[in-house]
Amino acid sequence: MAKKLDLTDLANFDPTPAAAPAASGASAGPVQVPTGDVIPDPKQPRKKFDQDKLEKLAKTIKASRLNQPVTVRPKNADGKYVIVMGERRWRACTLAGLETIPVIFGDKADGYDQVTENTEQEPLTTMELARFIAEKIQEGDKRSYIAERLGMRADAVSQHLALATAPDFIQQLGDDTQIGGRTLYELIQAHKEYPAEVERFAQQPAEEITRASLGRLVEQLRTREALQAEADAQAKAQAKAQAEAKAQQSDNAPGGGQNTGPANQEETTGPKPDGDGHLERPLDLPPPVQTTPVTPESKVQDSGQAWPVVKILVEGRAASLTPTGTVQVVYADTGEIGEVDLSTVQILSVEERRNESS
Incomplete structure (x- = not known):
């Protein structure tokens, strides 16, 4: 005879999902929270999101749900969960129309972790990374520390830092294209020497703006400058020689050279009026x-x-x-x-x- 199940311990069972923790710290596992209660971090390094890629991710999430939870901080004073990592996923869930979203809680991640996480998922634009580095420098972080946290070379950090104050057309290239930081940095240096030519160069398709093509442009411009300087020097020397030859010819001509006689004095001073006020004949x-x-x-x-x-x-x-x-x-x-x-x-x-x- 089958034994009866003892269900007395389930008398107080509450089928409602556990509420999200309000205190700081990391949760043991993901919990569902209303999608509308999750907000992006205003200090998130990524400022631009590819709409086509978001819509593609939204279709995937809608078909198979979100597999990787979004990391958020516990509720703030406004009752909102600020995203630490996973803003792209949250945006895609919003596009997919999900009413709730799985999250895990953690407040130990910082901006460097956000950059690293973005790099693994979808890299930041060159200018987004440059502005993040400039912000960290202003906060007092050393370049060596930034390089270590981001896994970058020290010179690459300096090059990206220079982009934060680059001319507008170079910053736009860093925002709208996949041109690397080193190429944009070399554009800055070339622009200091040849501003008009470099601005025209930057108007061509992004795939043609490379370090190699920029190097060829700078070499051509420097060669042109050298040839022009040589031509100017030759023209100056020729003009000087012609002037000297003309002066020598004038000295050798009849009546040339210095003349202190009356005729020369009269030519210099001009005729003088006579007693009646009429000019004397030379x-x-x-x-x-x-x-x-x-x-x-x-x-x-x-x-x-x-x-x-x-x-x-x-x-x-x-x-x-x-x-x-x-x-x-x-x-x-x-x-x-x-x-x-x-x-x-x-x-x-x-x-x-x-x-x-x-």
Whole structure:
């Protein structure tokens, strides 16, 4: 005969699930809490979440439930559970429409643990990691400690720290692409030398922005600078040589060099008015009539011939006629006015005429 079961000890059995602990510390196992009572940590390093990946994870959770509980802190003063690790899972559960979510309690995890957990699940963006490192530096953590906690090299920590103050277009690349921290750091350095060129370089597709392509760009720009500097130096030397040759040619030309005679003094100071207030005619009259036409200065200097210097006064300023260009003449036989090339003119004499209307 079968023995009867003794159920007297189950008289006080309560089928209601155990309430989540309110005190700090770790729970022995996962418990179900309302999804709406769970909130993200405002200091969570991850700020961007891929919506497509969240929706894919939500479909998986909806089909087979959440296998890995979310780690939360015990209830705060507002009655909410702050997420320590697992914000992506919580967001996916919310998308899946789950009313409750399995959680475990623990308040010993910190930001470094969140970064590590994110790296194992889905890495942070380069800029998210850079901003986290900058925040920890501001809180007083040493770079060596940060490197140890995150499993990074010390130089990689310094490179990410530099990104926190990088130009906006570089930070945007760190937020929106998978470009690594070292490549972005080298972009910063190149931008200091060639800002316009690097900004144009950064506008191409992200997959083409690599350390190798950036290195080629910088090498090309430095080569161009070197060639330009060499060309500028050659042009400067050539201009100096031409100036020296011109000065030497001027010194060797007839009438060249220093001249302290009356003609030179008059050219410098200009004619002076006489007692009646009229300007005196320059004392250096042109030489006797030439039998050959006046030729341009350059041709005269090359041939060694002399050419007359005709002193004039233009609105009170002393000047001289150049042996080139055109001049208006009045023909004595007909009174006709014409314009001729000055190089074809022979100077016969110089007369001074007063303005009869003055």
